[in-house]
Amino acid sequence: MALTKTHYEFKPYNVARWVIWSLFALLLVVSPMVFTSNLSVTMLTQMGIAMIACLSYNMLLGQGGMLSFGHAVYTGLGAYIAMHALNAASSGGLNIPVTLVPLVGGLGGMFFAVLFGYVTTRKSGTTFAMITMGVGELVFAMSLMFSEFFGGEAGVSGNRVMGQAFMGITYGPPVQVYYLTAAYTLVCVALMYAFTRTPLGRILNAVRDNPERVEFIGYNTQHVRYLSFIIAGFFAGIAGGLASVNFEIVTAEVVGAGRSGAYLLFTFLGGATFFFGPLIGAVLMVLAFVLLSEFTKAWLLYLGLVFLFMVMFAPGGIASLIMMNLRLAAFGRLRQMWVAYVGLAVTALIALAGAAAMIEMVYHLQLNAALGPELKFAGVHLNADSLNSWFGSAFVMLTGLGLFELARRQYVHDWDETQVFIEKEIKRREAL
Amino acid sequence: MIALELKDVRKNFGKTEIIRGVNLAVQSGERVGIIGPNGAGKSTLFNLISGRLEPSSGEIWLGDNRIDHKKPFEINRLGLSRSFQITNIFPKLSVFENLRCAVLWKLGYKYTFFKFLADLDDANDAADKLMHEIRLDKKRDVLAMNLTYAEQRALEIGITIAGGANVILLDEPTAGMSKSETKRFIQLIREVTEGKTLLTVEHDMGVVFGLADKIAVVVYGEVIAFDTPEAVRANAKVQEAYLGSAVAESQAHG
Numbered sequence: 001m002a003l004t005k006t007h008y009e010f011k012p013y014n015v016a017r018w019v020i021w022s023l024f025a026l027l028l029v030v031s032p033m034v035f036t037s038n039l040s041v042t043m044l045t046q047m048g049i050a051m052i053a054c055l056s057y058n059m060l061l062g063q064g065g066m067l068s069f070g071h072a073v074y075t076g077l078g079a080y081i082a083m084h085a086l087n088a089a090s091s092g093g094l095n096i097p098v099t100l101v102p103l104v105g106g107l108g109g110m111f112f113a114v115l116f117g118y119v120t121t122r123k124s125g126t127t128f129a130m131i132t133m134g135v136g137e138l139v140f141a142m143s144l145m146f147s148e149f150f151g152g153e154a155g156v157s158g159n160r161v162m163g164q165a166f167m168g169i170t171y172g173p174p175v176q177v178y179y180l181t182a183a184y185t186l187v188c189v190a191l192m193y194a195f196t197r198t199p200l201g202r203i204l205n206a207v208r209d210n211p212e213r214v215e216f217i218g219y220n221t222q223h224v225r226y227l228s229f230i231i232a233g234f235f236a237g238i239a240g241g242l243a244s245v246n247f248e249i250v251t252a253e254v255v256g257a258g259r260s261g262a263y264l265l266f267t268f269l270g271g272a273t274f275f276f277g278p279l280i281g282a283v284l285m286v287l288a289f290v291l292l293s294e295f296t297k298a299w300l301l302y303l304g305l306v307f308l309f310m311v312m313f314a315p316g317g318i319a320s321l322i323m324m325n326l327r328l329a330a331f332g333r334l335r336q337m338w339v340a341y342v343g344l345a346v347t348a349l350i351a352l353a354g355a356a357a358m359i360e361m362v363y364h365l366q367l368n369a370a371l372g373p374e375l376k377f378a379g380v381h382l383n384a385d386s387l388n389s390w391f392g393s394a395f396v397m398l399t400g401l402g403l404f405e406l407a408r409r410q411y412v413h414d415w416d417e418t419q420v421f422i423e424k425e426i427k428r429r430e431a432l
Numbered sequence: 433m434i435a436l437e438l439k440d441v442r443k444n445f446g447k448t449e450i451i452r453g454v455n456l457a458v459q460s461g462e463r464v465g466i467i468g469p470n471g472a473g474k475s476t477l478f479n480l481i482s483g484r485l486e487p488s489s490g491e492i493w494l495g496d497n498r499i500d501h502k503k504p505f506e507i508n509r510l511g512l513s514r515s516f517q518i519t520n521i522f523p524k525l526s527v528f529e530n531l532r533c534a535v536l537w538k539l540g541y542k543y544t545f546f547k548f549l550a551d552l553d554d555a556n557d558a559a560d561k562l563m564h565e566i567r568l569d570k571k572r573d574v575l576a577m578n579l580t581y582a583e584q585r586a587l588e589i590g591i592t593i594a595g596g597a598n599v600i601l602l603d604e605p606t607a608g609m610s611k612s613e614t615k616r617f618i619q620l621i622r623e624v625t626e627g628k629t630l631l632t633v634e635h636d637m638g639v640v641f642g643l644a645d646k647i648a649v650v651v652y653g654e655v656i657a658f659d660t661p662e663a664v665r666a667n668a669k670v671q672e673a674y675l676g677s678a679v680a681e682s683q684a685h686g
Contacts, residue, residue: 199536200545206533209522215504217595218537227543
């Protein structure tokens with residue numbers, strides 16, 4: 001069966017585009033008015049920063065087919081450059097307003113992308129991935145060696161409240177930093193979207209699909225990759241610069257492999273095949289790093305599991321799931337599916353609850369053994385030393401898994417049915 | 433005027449000599465069919481000309497430019513384009529995007545990222561025109577990976593001719609097609625390569641003798657004959673080396 005499209009497309013295209021961009025801008029403006037606490041405002045700021053970083057990463061991964069393991073090099077070095085610029089500005093050595101500091105970070109990121117990208121983009125595929133990893137390790141090793149620039153273990157700190165306040169904007173209150181970030185986010189997202197609609201952006205897609213063929217239509221694939229890499233480095237640097245202004249401190253971990261891995265993981269989770277996928281990924285990234293890490297010590301384990309299942313069952317990420325269901329909705333078939341979805345969700349939650357109880361008990365035994373075997377998980381008292389707790393958790397998990405399998409079969413059946421219906425419907429409409 | 437010339441071109445893979453001194457001069461506007469048994473080096477010859485491989489020795493000239501040891505994209509910019517035996521398109525781009533990508537360099541847009549594709553009227557018109565020529569206008573927004581095999585072959589030809597190259601190399605354009613598809617496809621190739629220099633590797637004898645002005649016979653890495661179809665048919669060396677086996681076979685069956 002030849003599916004012509006697996007996802008939904010907006011029509012008429014231009015109207016939908018204006019509506020979506022206006023909504024996005026509105027969302028950026030309104031968010032801090034809805035979520036007013038200090039924690040939420042700083043989280044919103046981080047989300048904006050992560051959006052720019054993940055989108056710039058996806059320029060390589062989703063649009064260029066370049067799996068980079070070292071994107072944090074460009075966000076991180078951009079952050080350092082921006083921090084030094086901020087410090088130079090506050091000591092009077094450099095005359096730039098704080099508003100433009102992220103742009104300096106962008107130029108910094110771009111500079112290093114010009115430098116390192118020349119080496120990394122000479123090759124594609126596995127070799128590219130290896131070289132980016134090597135460059136990442138190299139830069140991280142250097143960050144511990146050159147403490148004048150990287151500030152050693154303590155990092156480099158600065159103060160964003162400096163110079164003349166312009167129209168009352170001092171960047172003292174976090175909400176002002178949020179609006180600075182939001183403005184940069186809107187402009188950068190728009191620019192990166194625009195990039196996908198230019199000749200270079202399209203040829204980059206062609207290079208992703210079939211680099212050899214591109215060479216036979218007159219383009220130098222190395223050059224296409226290199227230019228795109230530089231542009232991605234610029235936006236990555238802006239994200240780094242915004243982070244400097246937000247946190248007022250930069251430490252060596254921002255260029256580390258962990259950060260690079262996070263960009264990869266969350267860009268993928270959000271969905272690398274659609275432009276807006278990384279935006280979802282960025283929101284999830286901040287939620288996971290700030291909230292999930294508070295909630296449980298085993299958060300990285302849960303994150304790994306989610307990533308694993310996503311790669312196995314929905315390689316297009318959350319964005320592709322959304323678009324597939326929008327397509328169903330467009331044909332009026334989403335209603336038939338929602339029972340199956342609820343079934344999947346409930347059974348998955350049961351299985352997760354059982355598994356999570358056991359994971360939490362293991363973590364408790366390993367980390368908090370001194371506090372005794374008692375722990376509280378989701379309102380239930382568990383005893384990590386008692387067979388009852390283990391047996392109960394395992395029972396819940398297995399029951400959940402069994403029910404999930406049943407729900408899954410029903411779901412697959414329903415899904416296939418709707419797809420067949422949609423195919424027929426498309427044929428029917430074509431025949432009209 | 434000579435459009436493409438090979439002077440004593442040789443290619444070794446390790447100690448094995450695959451191309452053993454090929455000399456060939458193709459006049460501008462000629463249609464040349466290249467035939468030969470399996471493993472004779474026909475595809476290797478195309479790879480050498482188009483820059484996919486570098487010759488071990490010898491010279492290749494495209495008009496006044498020497499093109500051996502140049503990169504594929506440099507050769508393409510000088511006006512030589514090729515298709516592939518195994519379909520080589522951009523699977524996750526639509527038919528229209530495939531063709532638009534292929535016209536961009538020729539129209540001078542190069543690596544620009546300060547213009548929107550939607551505003552490039554000449555590129556869009558060229559891609560549209562091409563899409564009609566290869567009869568894929570009804571499949572405009574279908575991803576290339578979802579086309580039928582014959583449609584993918586047509587798209588392959590479309591991408592090849594899109595850049596407006598004067599010298600076109602087609603590597604077994606009808607490979608894997610049914611008889612009726614082949615017939616229609618040959619007609620299509622005739623139309624879209626009108627007035628251009630065409631070299632095509634082909635297994636189907638009927639196709640070669642119908643399409644080509646001249647035929648080059650490649651056997652064991654050498655061109656043993658290069659002449660009009662009638663002369664090649666009558667050539668004793670060719671009959672012995674290439675057609676001989678087919679004749680013997682048909683007699684055995686007859």
